[in-house]
Amino acid sequence: MPTALRANTEPQDASPGLLRTPPHNVDAERALLGAILLNNRAYEKVGDYLLADHFTDPANARIYSALIKLIEQGHQANPVTLKTYLERDELVIAAGGMKYIAGLANSVVTVINAGEYGKIIYDLFLRRELINIGEEMVNGAFDVQLDETATDQIEGSEQRLFDLASSGSSEGGFKTFSKALKDAVDLAEAAHRREGALAGVTTGLTDLDKKLGGLHPSDLLILAGRPSMGKTALATNIAYNAARYFRTTDRAEDRGKHVAFFSLEMSAEQLANRILAECSRINSHSIRTGSLSNEDFDRLVHASTEMGDLPLDIDDTPGVTVSAIRTRCRRLARQAKNGEGGLGLIVIDYLQLISASRSEKAENRVQEISAITRGLKALAKDLKVPVLALSQLSRAVEQREDKRPQLADLRESGTIEQDSDVVMFVFREQYYLERGGEPARRDNETSDHHHERIIEWQQRCEQAHNIAEVIVAKQRHGPIGTVRLHFEAEFTHFTDHIDNEYVPSQME
Numbered sequence: 001m002p003t004a005l006r007a008n009t010e011p012q013d014a015s016p017g018l019l020r021t022p023p024h025n026v027d028a029e030r031a032l033l034g035a036i037l038l039n040n041r042a043y044e045k046v047g048d049y050l051l052a053d054h055f056t057d058p059a060n061a062r063i064y065s066a067l068i069k070l071i072e073q074g075h076q077a078n079p080v081t082l083k084t085y086l087e088r089d090e091l092v093i094a095a096g097g098m099k100y101i102a103g104l105a106n107s108v109v110t111v112i113n114a115g116e117y118g119k120i121i122y123d124l125f126l127r128r129e130l131i132n133i134g135e136e137m138v139n140g141a142f143d144v145q146l147d148e149t150a151t152d153q154i155e156g157s158e159q160r161l162f163d164l165a166s167s168g169s170s171e172g173g174f175k176t177f178s179k180a181l182k183d184a185v186d187l188a189e190a191a192h193r194r195e196g197a198l199a200g201v202t203t204g205l206t207d208l209d210k211k212l213g214g215l216h217p218s219d220l221l222i223l224a225g226r227p228s229m230g231k232t233a234l235a236t237n238i239a240y241n242a243a244r245y246f247r248t249t250d251r252a253e254d255r256g257k258h259v260a261f262f263s264l265e266m267s268a269e270q271l272a273n274r275i276l277a278e279c280s281r282i283n284s285h286s287i288r289t290g291s292l293s294n295e296d297f298d299r300l301v302h303a304s305t306e307m308g309d310l311p312l313d314i315d316d317t318p319g320v321t322v323s324a325i326r327t328r329c330r331r332l333a334r335q336a337k338n339g340e341g342g343l344g345l346i347v348i349d350y351l352q353l354i355s356a357s358r359s360e361k362a363e364n365r366v367q368e369i370s371a372i373t374r375g376l377k378a379l380a381k382d383l384k385v386p387v388l389a390l391s392q393l394s395r396a397v398e399q400r401e402d403k404r405p406q407l408a409d410l411r412e413s414g415t416i417e418q419d420s421d422v423v424m425f426v427f428r429e430q431y432y433l434e435r436g437g438e439p440a441r442r443d444n445e446t447s448d449h450h451h452e453r454i455i456e457w458q459q460r461c462e463q464a465h466n467i468a469e470v471i472v473a474k475q476r477h478g479p480i481g482t483v484r485l486h487f488e489a490e491f492t493h494f495t496d497h498i499d500n501e502y503v504p505s506q507m508e
Contacts, residue, residue, distance in 0.1 A: 246259070
């Protein structure tokens, strides 16, 4: 790097009484401004990431801001056109006024290095922000608050670091079509080598896997439903099936990965009880109350032994924030060893119970939910894992005759639909038929007609018995439609549905 453009980052005496100057490079700022003034096309090399706030000298920041406005409006930016905007600007006047701007343009020899100047300015801005975050961490650690633990401060600091890392990059930009095409062919080749195997993480449910192609990395999937529809049970089944897949798979890229389950509604013990009931085929209420036969208890112990090494991690912290979820998932993802392990799936039960962090708190809950869903989508992309988040539905479902959910029923925020890659609804008609009870006789209704309605209700109950529907209402990269599953409420267990016509008769 030329001496004139070397950053002021030399180690200095840190003895008491002497202050260290934050890293900066005013010469690089002047060189970049001069290059843009000489040839406005130099701005194209830095315009996609460099902002006025990234400059150290406030006068240079004002000049750069004015250059951006002129260039983006399609005007020529030079000392003459800048005069209208900056000749009365106090910061520019203090730096030398229009003579200073003219000197920037006249001192430039070449615009070739404009891109390098921009990278220097941006890198030094990041370093100053790191210093600020570090100072805030130190001051926050000294300032002990009863409502903020050290863990909260760690998670807040990591959130600020993540925001800084994702705020922009000097390495971004367009990818050529030939490069994108090569990546697409590589994906197709990998899919071809799988010989029809899933591209994503399995749900353990054949028909649902066929509809979704598995749970894909970087996708945010929403699983929504009214209370008692079985959404937590389905999410638990999927988490268990995925963890079992990660434990037994032959695919080297998936072997040993973990499933992170954030249970904001139930404790870890209650969630484990559900999974234990499902695997041992024992009623969960019987497990809780201890009303088990010796045979049932032996089966329970056997199931728990088999499940003991499942790579399933449960976090039951109530009111957890997105930043805390991100911190803990990153920690889990870093545990990969020898190419195995890491993080394969994140499940969150449920979306509306996530607390907004201080930086996300808004005037109303709708805006907070919007910030939360954006954060979960960013988390999926950052860690390159699928995120399955459960969501409640509004009561509007209960007011309709056909109670199958629709996208408009998503509670509190339309951005849930907007930010997600997949939206699924769990629906069990059996619940509504049984809750409504046998149809009562209407006024002026004949007994024959009433009897016909009872028979029709009984037939619908029989047809809906142990049947659940997963309605895929949105899928960004695939088809929508309905998948039927078999649901045993006694064990909170979902399995593939088999139509009666495919079940062999006892005579065969």
